[in-house]
Amino acid sequence: MIHVSLFVTCICDTIKPNVAKNTVALLEILGCQVHFPEAQTCCSQPSINSGYVEDSKRSLKSLIAAMEVNDHPVICPAASCAAMIKSYPAILNDEPEWRARAQRLSDRTYELTQFLVHHLDTSILSPKLSGTAVYHPSCSLFRKLGIKDEPLQLLSQVEGLSLLPIPNQETCCGFGGTFSVKMSEISGAMVVEKAAHIQSVSPDFLIGADSSCLMNIGGRLDREQSNIRVMHIADVLMSR
Amino acid sequence: MSMKTSSTQFKQRIRTNMQDSIMRESVASAQERMFGNRARAAEDIGHWDEWRQMGMDIREHVLENLDFYLTQLSDNVIENGGHVFFAQTAEEASAYIERVAQAKNAKKVVKSKSMVTEEIDLNAALERQGINVVETDLGEYILQIDDHDAPSHIVAPAIHKSREQVQQIFKDKIGYQGSENPAEMTRFVRDHIRQDFVNADIGITGCNFAVAESGSIALVTNEGNARLATALPKTHIAVMGMERLVPTFEELDVMVTLLCRSAVGLPLTGYVTVLTGPKEAEQTDGPEEFHLVILDNGRSDILASEFKSILRCIRCAACANTCPAYRHIGGQSYGSIYSGPIGAVLSPLLGGYQDFQDLPYACSLCTACNDVCPVKIPLAELLLKHRQIIAESKLTPIKERITATAFNFINSRPTLWGSAVNMGAKASKTLIKEGDMAIKIKAVEEWHETRDLPESDGESFRHWFKHRTPSDKP
Numbered sequence: 001m002i003h004v005s006l007f008v009t010c011i012c013d014t015i016k017p018n019v020a021k022n023t024v025a026l027l028e029i030l031g032c033q034v035h036f037p038e039a040q041t042c043c044s045q046p047s048i049n050s051g052y053v054e055d056s057k058r059s060l061k062s063l064i065a066a067m068e069v070n071d072h073p074v075i076c077p078a079a080s081c082a083a084m085i086k087s088y089p090a091i092l093n094d095e096p097e098w099r100a101r102a103q104r105l106s107d108r109t110y111e112l113t114q115f116l117v118h119h120l121d122t123s124i125l126s127p128k129l130s131g132t133a134v135y136h137p138s139c140s141l142f143r144k145l146g147i148k149d150e151p152l153q154l155l156s157q158v159e160g161l162s163l164l165p166i167p168n169q170e171t172c173c174g175f176g177g178t179f180s181v182k183m184s185e186i187s188g189a190m191v192v193e194k195a196a197h198i199q200s201v202s203p204d205f206l207i208g209a210d211s212s213c214l215m216n217i218g219g220r221l222d223r224e225q226s227n228i229r230v231m232h233i234a235d236v237l238m239s240r
Numbered sequence: 241m242s243m244k245t246s247s248t249q250f251k252q253r254i255r256t257n258m259q260d261s262i263m264r265e266s267v268a269s270a271q272e273r274m275f276g277n278r279a280r281a282a283e284d285i286g287h288w289d290e291w292r293q294m295g296m297d298i299r300e301h302v303l304e305n306l307d308f309y310l311t312q313l314s315d316n317v318i319e320n321g322g323h324v325f326f327a328q329t330a331e332e333a334s335a336y337i338e339r340v341a342q343a344k345n346a347k348k349v350v351k352s353k354s355m356v357t358e359e360i361d362l363n364a365a366l367e368r369q370g371i372n373v374v375e376t377d378l379g380e381y382i383l384q385i386d387d388h389d390a391p392s393h394i395v396a397p398a399i400h401k402s403r404e405q406v407q408q409i410f411k412d413k414i415g416y417q418g419s420e421n422p423a424e425m426t427r428f429v430r431d432h433i434r435q436d437f438v439n440a441d442i443g444i445t446g447c448n449f450a451v452a453e454s455g456s457i458a459l460v461t462n463e464g465n466a467r468l469a470t471a472l473p474k475t476h477i478a479v480m481g482m483e484r485l486v487p488t489f490e491e492l493d494v495m496v497t498l499l500c501r502s503a504v505g506l507p508l509t510g511y512v513t514v515l516t517g518p519k520e521a522e523q524t525d526g527p528e529e530f531h532l533v534i535l536d537n538g539r540s541d542i543l544a545s546e547f548k549s550i551l552r553c554i555r556c557a558a559c560a561n562t563c564p565a566y567r568h569i570g571g572q573s574y575g576s577i578y579s580g581p582i583g584a585v586l587s588p589l590l591g592g593y594q595d596f597q598d599l600p601y602a603c604s605l606c607t608a609c610n611d612v613c614p615v616k617i618p619l620a621e622l623l624l625k626h627r628q629i630i631a632e633s634k635l636t637p638i639k640e641r642i643t644a645t646a647f648n649f650i651n652s653r654p655t656l657w658g659s660a661v662n663m664g665a666k667a668s669k670t671l672i673k674e675g676d677m678a679i680k681i682k683a684v685e686e687w688h689e690t691r692d693l694p695e696s697d698g699e700s701f702r703h704w705f706k707h708r709t710p711s712d713k714p
Contacts (some may be wrong), residue, residue, distance in 0.1 A: 051631030176604025188690030195280030
């Protein structure tokens with residue numbers, strides 16, 4: 001039995017609980033016992049990316065302490081939140097003790113697809129999903145964490161699914177956290193173009209590994225009354 | 241044109257510019273062309289990441305030893321028979337150049353493309369002296385005759401214009417009668433400004449890199465205008481940012497390789513000109529007098545700050561060519577001669593937060609710029625540093641500060657946060673219907689402008705996990 005802790009992220013906790021439920025289900029099927037440290041909070045990305053770094057430090061420390069209830073690997077179904085945790089040591093650089101604690105948390109934090117591919121045997125999964133899909137590589141996933149092939153490897157296991165390339169596939173969808181409301185004009189133009197590129201190949205599904213980007217692109221696709229179904233990779237891997 | 245190119249509010253500017261479909265189309269297609277060319281050029285040479293590392297190491301080494309190399313450069317320029325002026329401010333730099341122009345009784349100046357002369361607002365200063373200043377880079381020339389339109393890109397300043405718009409400008413301003421074919425228009429301008437080169441008293445250029453070991457300056461162009469501007473006039477004045485140098489020709493080779501491939505996706509540009517001092521007795525071409533103006537204008541402060549790495553920049557604009565925000569708002573939206581990610585970092589440093597405080601927020605932190613920068617400047621991280629300074633100096637709107645304080649108050653208290661999540665999940669189910677929310681909140685409205693809101697289940701994950709039964713397990 002492999003013990004893991006789930007870092008759920010606030011978007012999955014409040015708005016997309018199904019993604020988190022499927023993440024738990026996946027990990028359990030693959031032989032993990034999933035723990036949920038209840039004192040976990042938000043990774044503070046909205047505050048830190050808006051520049052309120054000093055004010056956020058209390059929150060960072062609170063989250064570090066919350067995850068210290070065990071020393072299991074921390075699995076996060078969102079790359080941007082995992083990347084945020086991995087930046088904690090640098091943010092707490094001036095406080096050696098906290099820096100060290102942040103480093104320990106960072107070292108045992110994994111983005112979901114990364115953990116699935118490198119630490120578990122996913123061959124026992126037999127996901128099925130018929131149709132065509134566009135995969136959106138989120139910026140945090142492939143640029144910040146360097147996780148490029150893992151999601152594709154997992155998606156190649158899905159029976160009946162074929163992936164379609166789109167123009168400017170690696171371009172940001174325009175979410176950017178608070179950017180999406182603070183600079184909504186720019187963010188809006190970015191997501192409009194992203195949605196147009198996706199619609200241009202008429203896929204059945206849009207798949208990604210970050211709920212925030214999917215919420216952004218999905219929101220635009222809904223506005224365009226598109227029938228494209230937006231799915232997190234955990235949802236896809238749990239499809240039968 | 242000083243650093244600041246607009247006095248309207250940032251939001252107003254982007255809204256207006258985003259209505260300009262010609263700009264949007266021109267920028268998007270140019271961006272894709274340049275992005276593709278850059279990627280191919282990087283792949284062709286191979287080991288691109290090692291090249292970038294080498295570029296970064298060279299630039300860091302120069303910054304670490306800037307005092308030494310500036311002294312060496314200055315000594316060598318003087319030994320070659322040139323003059324060197326260290327300008328602490330933009331005003332000092334302009335004033336020195338004005339003095340040289342007066343001493344030469346100059347009536348006409350030809351210029352090749354130079355960002356730093358725009359930074360010091362040189363054209364306006366010279367024009368006030370009654371001197372006729374002619375920009376000879378095609379892009380800069382278009383902007384100059386188009387009633388001093390603002391540049392929108394640090395390499396291709398008129399990139400926001402379509403060829404039809406350029407054709408119209410040439411028709412209206414210089415009697416052009418031909419087609420919108422770029423080659424034909426370029427030939428016409430070449431002929432049109434040829435006499436300006438011949439008549440000019442002074443040629444003014446920027447400096448892509450100065451070579452400390454020889455006191456040379458290297459100019460990288462595609463049009464050959466810098467070469468002509470430094471060959472015909474009797475006086476040549478080069479203006480450089482104090483960080484723009486390399487120790488020897490060996491490093492120049494690396495930096496020019498990185499610059500050309502990153503900027504235009506070519507192994508080399510049409511002309512790479514290296515000039516060492518005024519012409520010697522036996523030479524037929526070249527200026528009789530050479531002045532090198534080395535500009536600080538805030539760079540020393542940057543060197544001593546946490547933004548030091550921005551001084552590695554070699555002005556290739558690869559960051560702008562890959563930036564999705566730049567793509568949609570265009571360079572003029574930045575309101576600075578320096579646009580794109582580099583502009584968003586540099587403009588507040590050189591021009592202050594008062595004018596450029598919004599720029600660091602015009603970024604989704606996608607970090608695509610970091611990946612293409614030939615000298616590995618962590619642009620996204622530097623934008624975050626700006627945001628931190630702006631927030632912590634209380635320059636952000638009061639409502640935003642209150643929201644941040646409230647968020648951090650709740651987020652640092654696990655029990656409170658847990659209740660907030662449970663309530664949030666319930667509330668979002670009640671309030672969000674058909675992609676819209678019943679009560680109006682500004683941030684939500686901003687989102688809703690282009691996107692629907694997500695519909696939720698009403699139960700938070702944490703509540704479900706705590707209360708789940710064995711049947712919920714696989």
